[in-house]
Amino acid sequence: xxxxxxxxxxxxxxxxxxxxxxxxxxxxxxxxxxxxxxxxxxxxxxxxxxxxxxxxxxxxxxxxxxxxxxxxxxxxxxxxxxxxxxxxxxxxxxxxxxxxxxxxxxxxxxxxxxxxxxxxxxxxxxxxxxxxxxxxxxxxxxxxxxxxxxxxxxxxxxxxxxxxxxxxxxxxxxxxxxxxxxxxxxxxxxxxxxxxxxxxxxxxxxxxxxxxxxxxxxxxx
Numbered sequence: 351x352x353x354x355x356x357x358x359x360x361x362x363x364x365x366x367x368x369x370x371x372x373x374x375x376x377x378x379x380x381x382x383x384x385x386x387x388x389x390x391x392x393x394x395x396x397x398x399x400x401x402x403x404x405x406x407x408x409x410x411x412x413x414x415x416x417x418x419x420x421x422x423x424x425x426x427x428x429x430x431x432x433x434x435x436x437x438x439x440x441x442x443x444x445x446x447x448x449x450x451x452x453x454x455x456x457x458x459x460x461x462x463x464x465x466x467x468x469x470x471x472x473x474x475x476x477x478x479x480x481x482x483x484x485x486x487x488x489x490x491x492x493x494x495x496x497x498x499x500x501x502x503x504x505x506x507x508x509x510x511x512x513x514x515x516x517x518x519x520x521x522x523x524x525x526x527x528x529x530x531x532x533x534x535x536x537x538x539x540x541x542x543x544x545x546x547x548x549x550x551x552x553x554x555x556x557x558x559x560x561x562x563x564x565x566x567x568x569x570x571x
Contacts, residue, residue, distance in 0.1 A: 351429055351430045351466065352427050352428065352430070353424050353425070353426055353427070353428050353429070353430060353433050353445075354426035354427070354447055354455060354456075356433070356458045356462045356463065356466055357447055357455060357456035357457065357458055358444075358456065358458060358459050358462060359456060360380055361380060361385065361386070361444065361456070361457050362376060362380075362385070363385070363386045363387065363388040363454065363457075364385050364386070364387045364388070364397065364412050365387075365388065365389065365412065366387070366389050366394075366411065366412050366413035367412070367413065368411070368412050369409055369410065370405060370407065370408055370409075370410045370411070370412065371408030373397060373412065374399065374402055374408065377399055382443075383399040383400070383443075384397070384398050384399070384443055384444055385397055386444065388454045391453045391454050392452065392453075392454065393420075393423055393446045393448060393452075393454045394420065395417030395418055395420040395422070396417060396418050396419040396444065397412065397415055397418070398418060401415060401416075401418070402415075418442075419440045419442050422437070422440040422442045422444075422445055423436070423446035423448050424436055424447060424448070425447075425450055426447050426448065426449055426455055427450070430458075430463055430466045433445045433458050433460075433463045434460070434463050434464070437460045437463065442460075443459060443460045443461075444457040444458065445457060445458050445460075445463075476529065477506060477525060477526050477529060478525075478528065478529050478530075478548065478549060478550045479523060479524065479526070479548065479549040480523070480524045480526060480531060480535070480538075480545065480547075480548050481521055481522070481524075481545070481546040481548065482494070482521070482524070482543050482545055482546065483513065483519055483521055483522075483545075483546045484520060484522060484543060484544065485518055485519055485520075486518065486520050487518075489510075489520060491505075491508060494522070494524070494538075494543070497537055497541055497543075498524070498534060498537075498538075500537065501533050501534045501537055502528075503526050503534055504526065504527045504528075505524055505525070505526060506526065507524075508523060508525070509522075510522055511523070521546065529550050530550070531548050531550055535548065
């Protein structure tokens with residue numbers, strides 16, 4: 351799940367000597383609105399379609415454009431989570447990937463990152479999703495897993511998000527391998543856990559669009 355594994359080789363880098371008109375042609379060809387700019391193997395930033403349109407001069411060189419997102423990059427050995435984090439912080443649909451000696455290797459798209467993240471969370475597996483609210487000091491995944499497993503259910507994956515209403519609390523999202531949640535919810539509540547929400551998936555759901563859609567829904571809790 352390292353960044354270099356998800357480099358999209360269909361997105362080429364621009365050079366400073368390239369013209370903005372060529373950049374627009376490439377964007378149209380590969381159906382993107384953003385491209386990386388590289389000089390002698392060094393990542394310089396990103397150029398966006400709207401920036402070129404604002405200039406209204408297809409003959410201008412890339413070197414004459416003030417580039418965006420000079421810090422929109424990760425090292426090649428960083429986890430795909432870091433790609434998602436940097437992309438979100440930089441408000442960019444692509445993130446550059448650099449070697450440890452700062453050499454440009456390529457870019458990873460947010461679409462590919464989300465698909466990889468969905469795989470890591472077992473989104474494609476049938477089951478259900480449960481969202482708990484608890485204090486960080488009370489968090490013990492091993493204890494929660496033990497309770498879930500007492501109902502003959504497995505925790506396939508989990509992740510934590512902060513509670514915007516209470517800094518001391520977290521939201522714990524669990525992906526479970528069983529669609530039926532009634533007994534699990536009752537057992538967790540008996541042990542004092544507060545359940546915020548749940549999603550019971552229907553059988554037959556498949557495909558990349560459904561998986562990514564489910565992931566985004568789960569993250570937007």
